[in-house]
Amino acid sequence: MASNTAGGDEKAMIDRFIGRSAVVNTRDNEGIAFDLGAFLRRLLLFDTYILDSIRLKEIPFLVATFGVRGLETLLSSGCLRIYCHVLAVGQVGQTSVLKYRQSKGILPLGSYSFASLTQANPAQYLHDCLKSIDRCEGISFKERKALKRSILPALVEPPTDGGAPILEQLKIDIVNNSELVKAMVTSVLRKEHGVIISPDEFTLIVEAIDDVDFQTRTNLGDRLGRDAPMVHKVLEVALLGVGGLNQRVHQMKTYHALTGLTERDVSLFGNKLEFLARTIDPTGQERRFERVREVAGLPDVMAGERNVRVDVERLLAVRASKECREFRAWLRNVDSLSDKEVQEVVNGVRNRLGTLANLPTVRGLRFLVGSGVSMLPGAGPVLGTIAGLIDSFLVERVLPYSGPAAFVERMYPSIFEEGR
Secondary structure (H helix, E strand, C coil): CECCCCCCCHHHHHCEEEECCEEECCCCCCCEEECHHHHHHHHHHCCEEEEECCCCCCHHHHHHHHHHHHHHHHHHHCCEEEECCCEEEEECCCCCCCHHHHHHCCCCCCEEEEEEEECCCHHHHHHHHHHHHHHCCCCCHHHHHHHHHHHHHHEECCCCCCCHHHHHHHHHHHHHCHHHHHHHHHHHHHHHHCCCCCHHHCCEEEEECCCCEEEEEECHHHHHCCCHHHHHHHHHHHHHHHHHHHHHHHHHHHHCCEECCCHHHHHHHHHHHHHHHHHCCHHHHHHHHHHHHHHHCCCCCCCCCCCCCECHHHHHHHHCCHHHHHHHHHHCCHHHCCHHHHHHHHHHHHHHCCCCECCCCCCCHHHHHCCCCCCCCCCCCCCHHHCCHHHHHHHHHHHHHHHHHHHHHHHHHHCCHHHC
C-alpha cells in the first residue's frame, strides 16, 4: 500500500480532500446511495481526492461510470486515493459482554464510557471489502482480478496511532466545551426527534468519573418531559457526534487534507473553532475570572495597590497542583454555568487557596489564575483544556484558514449541478 503524505504546507493541504461520496442505505444497511456529482466535483477541484470508502461499495458505481480501464487509469494517475479502514469511537458503558466492563461494573443511565473501535483483522477486512468488485456487472473474472490489483496501490495506510487522539480529544471536549456538546444535543433532538430547543434552555454538565468513564448532569428530561432512557440515548448520540467531528479533524491531520462537512457539520465545526479562538485569548480568561470574582465575592489586588507580598514557594506549589489545573479548566467553561453554580465551586477553591498570599484574604488569586496563556508546562500556545493533538492541529493549521475551508465546502454543491 502507498504511504500517507506527511508534512507539507497549508497550500498542499487545501489541494487535497478526504471525504465520502456515498451514504449507507438506511433501509437495509447493505446498499449505498452514491453521489456521482460530489465525486466528480472533488476530482475537479482538488489535486488529490481521498475517497473515504464504505467497504469499497462505491467500486461498482465507478466501474459503471468509467469502465474498468477508465477506473484503472484514474487509480494509477494518483489523483484518486482510497481510505478503507474502520476507525471510530464507541460507547461501551452499558456493554456487559466486555470483560473489563464486567469487572468494573455496568454504568447507570446518564453515564458513559468511550473506546476506539477498529477492525480486528485488517487483512481479512480488506479481503472482504474487495468482494464488492465481484458484484460489478458486465466484467470478466480476469478484469475483476486486475481491478483488485489496481486498487491495492491506491489505498492509504491507516493512522499509525490507532485513533487514540480522537478518543483523547473527545474526553477533553465533553468536559470542557459544553457549548459544543449542547449544540450537538440540540442537533440530535431536531434531526431525530423533531424537537426544537435552544442550548440556553437546558443545563448539561459532563464530569469525569475516571480516565474512561463519565457522568452527566442535566435537566433535559424535565424540560422535555421525556424519560431517562430517551435522554440517555440522546446524550449518547450527541457525545459520539463530538467524537465523529474529531474523527474528521483527525483525518485532516493524518492525511494533510480538507474534509467534507455537511451543513450541520459546518455549524458545529464553527462552534469548535470559536471555542478554540476564545480559549487561546487570555483576555477572555480574565473576563471570566472577573465574573467569578464578582459573583463569589472574592477580593482582588487592585491596580496600584502596595504592600502586597506573595509567598513564591506557595505560589509555585499551588500553581503545580491538580486543583489549580482543574480550576483553570473549569474557568474556561464557566460561561455555561449559573451564578449559583459558580459561587458553589469557587467557595471550595477559595478554601483551598486561602493561604496563598501573606494577606488575610485571597488577593493573590487574580495573579495566579489570570496571568495569561500557557500556565501548564509543555502546553505551548494551546492551554491545558485543549491540549489534545486534534485541537492543537486546529489551532496551528486550520483556525487561520477555517473561513475558506467552510466556504468552499458549502459552495461545492452549486458548481456542477448538471453533472448530477
